[in-house]
Amino acid sequence: MNHSILSLIEKTRSIGTWSLDVAASTCDWSPATYRIHEEDPSKRIRLEDGISYYVPEHRSIIERCVQEGIHERRPWDIELQILTATGRRRWVRAIGEPVFEGADLIRLQGVFEDIDERKSLEVEREDMLRRIMEGERIARLGHWWWDATSDAMEWTPGTFRLHGKSESLPAPTLQEHFAQVHPDDRERLRALHDRAVETRTSYTAEFRLVCGETGKHVRSEASPKHDAEGDLVGFTGVSIERTNEVQAQLRIEELNRRLTLALEGARIGVWDWNLITNELIWDPRMYGLYGVEETEFSGAYEAWERGLHPEDRTEAVEKIQRAIVDRVSFDAIFRVLWPDGTVRTIQGMGDLVLDAGGKPVRMVGVNWDITEIVRTRAELERSNEELVQFAYRTSHDLSSPLTAIRRLATYMQQDLVDGRLEEVALNVAAIEKRVSAMEEMVLGILNTAKADLTTVHPEPIDLGALLGDLAEDHRALSEEMGVDLQWSVEVPEPPCLTRIRLYQILTNLIGNGIKFADRDRAERWVRVTATCREERLYLTVEDNGTGMPSADDGQPYEMFARFHSGVSGSGLGLYIVKKHIGALGGKIRYETSPEGTRFHLDLPMKPSTPLRADHDLR
Structure with a gap:
């Protein structure tokens, strides 16, 4: 060459x-x-x-x-x-x-x-095949070919793996493949394939494979292939394992059922507001939270605004509009006014849904009723304030007699040294008086604790017998004060209440009527009457004593409230009465004048849901 x-x-x-x-x-x-x-x-x-x-x-x-x-x-x-x-x-x-x-x-x-170009193509092809095989593994899928003439199939490694078979084995025929399909799905898949062959159209099938202990859920998509003359030569397809997806869908359905139960149990409502169309969608629980029927709700944002309490409407609307402008979550507490006048407190939360350009298009959120939580929180705050006051007043009221006792004890020591026995006797009497005051204070504290901690179950109460016991308990004081204790019971059957609570209520009211008797009156009395009407027990405790301050400001029910000088007492009596009345689900009011004081008690004849302790009769 x-x-x-x-x-x-x-x-x-x-x-x-x-x-x-x-x-x-x-x-x-x-x-x-x-x-x-x-x-x-x-x-x-x-x-x-x-x-x-x-x-x-x-x-x-x-x-x-x-x-x-x-x-x-x-x-x-x-x-x-x-x-x-x-x-x-x-x-x-x-x-x-x-x-x-x-x-x-x-x-x-x-x-x-x-050979760089050839080698690059080979590397590219090998890389592509590797990626396809890796993609098949990751996606849990495999490709296949079915020859219509021979009924033989060709499988990629992913298809072998999907069927749980070794790649060293020959690919099965189509009929052998059908044999591995779950019996409940086999005839349906076979009929779907035969119809696709007859019509020369693509098909998609969902079925289960019998392989391993649990089997697999599979979706197969197939497309027909034709020769140059247009005759069908076979189908090419891809099979995808959907076991995880099917199981996930079942778990999602189960979680949705649990979520629905949880939302119903917690009375949480779900809402979806379309910011473009202004359409507001509520789930069934939302209607209950706002006290309306589904047919009464217009499905527009303004309907929500109208349901807000007038005093809270401006702030709630400003918060939700600001959340949209600032693109932050909505979180607000507001009151709603039901058509029948009921007021409930609602906690509302929502998150924005943005479009591809970052523009807010929807807000999805939840509402739930926190009326009882707000009420409990207010009562807890009030209890904390009372506790602080209680600790301060108790320490003061207990320390004063202790200081006096210590001082009198010092005097007694000196008097004993000097032989002044008459002075010692006077100081002993003074100490005894102060100890009695301390005993009364401690008793009041114990009764206050009982008002909070009493958990005795209700029982039928013979009111006549109970009032007889109370008369005997107050006999010494009533005789000393010259007070006639009277009672009248017109109740067809015994009320079923907590005995210790009713006893504490009446003993405090009767005791106050006796202690604050008007000594200038020739006749002094305390009268208790009991009647029943429409499953309610009505008790009246009245006296012709010195009277009380007006009930308008609620001061008499406060802790350590005292209104009469020269009369000992802990100042806890009416505070205890109010707590017991609330625990029994009742109401109390009183009226007072120079002619005396009359307390009106409204209690259920049988156990019921307690009312708030500060809900007085008007």
């Missing part, structure tokens, strides 16, 4: 020649070889230079080939990567063989072929 033809081949096939003078370690490259290496053709190349063009990970391979060619006279034909003079990686095919003169090796010679 002459030189011109060889040069033409080098240009058309990107093939260059080379030779190595073994003795001199110098290389002779053809122009094409320089081009492949992107090297200056004037540069002289030595053996070590030629080897240095190979990438580090392939350099030892070419070195071994050269050494084996020199010492073992072995040819080579390999594909390696070089790093060109411009720094670009390139795949080449390197072929070499030893050349002899007689028995002597005089040189190595061979060719370089630029």
Whole structure:
């Protein structure tokens, strides 16, 4: 082959020649070889230079080939990567063989072929196949082909894996594939496939495979393939495992059922407001929270505004509008006014839903009734305030007599030394008086604790017998004060109440009537009457004593409230009465004048839901 033809081949096939003078370690490259290496053709190349063009990970391979060619006279034909003079990686095919003169090796010679484009395509194809296989593994899917003529199938590794079969096994026929489908799904899948063959249309099927202990849920999508004449030759398809999705859907349905039960149990309503159309969607629980029927709700945002309490409407509307403008969550507490006048306190929360451009398009949220929580919190705050007051007044009222007792004890010690026994007797009497005051204070504190802690179950109470016991308990004080205790009971059956609470209520009211009797009256009395009407027990405790302050400000029911000087007492009596009345689900009011005081009690004949303790009769 002459030189011109060889040069033409080098240009058309990107093939260059080379030779190595073994003795001199110098290389002779053809122009094409320089081009492949992107090297200056004037540069002289030595053996070590030629080897240095190979990438580090392939350099030892070419070195071994050269050494084996020199010492073992072995040819080579390999594909390696070089790093060109411009720094670009390139795949080449390197072929070499030893050349002899007689028995002597005089040189190595061979060719370089630029295979970078082919190699890149091969790498790309292998990478694509690898990605497809990895995608099949990750997505739990497999591809398949069914030959309509032979009934044979071809499966990718993903399909073998999906069916729980080894890739070393041959792919089954379509009928063998049907045999692995769950019996309850098999005939349906077979009929779907047969109809697709008949109509030459695509189909999608959901079915279960029998493999392993639990089986798998699969969705298969198939498309028909035709030859040049339009005849059906088979179907190509993809099968996707949906076991996790099906199980997740079942879990979601179960969670939705539980969520619905939780929302119903907690009386939480869900709402969805379309900011574009102004449509407001409520779930059934929302209507109950706002005291309206579904047919009465217009489904517009303004309907929500109208349901707000007039005093809270402005603030609630400003908060929800500000949440939209600032793109933050909505969180507000407001009152709603039911059509029948009932007022309830609602906690509302909502989050914005944004479109692709970040514009708010919806707000989704929840409402729940916190009326009882607000009421309990207010009562707790009031109780805390009372506790602080209680601690202060108790420490003061207990420390004062203790200080006096300590002072009197000091006097007594000195009087005993000086022999003044009459002074000692007077001081002992004074100490006894102060101890009695302390005993009354401690008793009041204990009764206050009982008012909060009493958990005795209700029982039928004989009011006549109870009032008789109370008369006996107050006999000494009533005789001392000259007070006649009277009572009248007109109740057809015994009320079922907590006895200790009713006893504490009456003993405090009767005791106050006796203690604050008007000594200027010739006749002094305390009268208790009991009547029943419409399942309610009405008790009246009245006296003709010195009277009380007006009930308008509620002060008499406060802790440590005292209104009469010169009469001992803890100041806790009416406070205790009020607590017991509230615990029994009753109401109390009183009226007072210079002629005396009359308390009116309204109690259930049987246990009922307690009313608030501060809900007086008007």
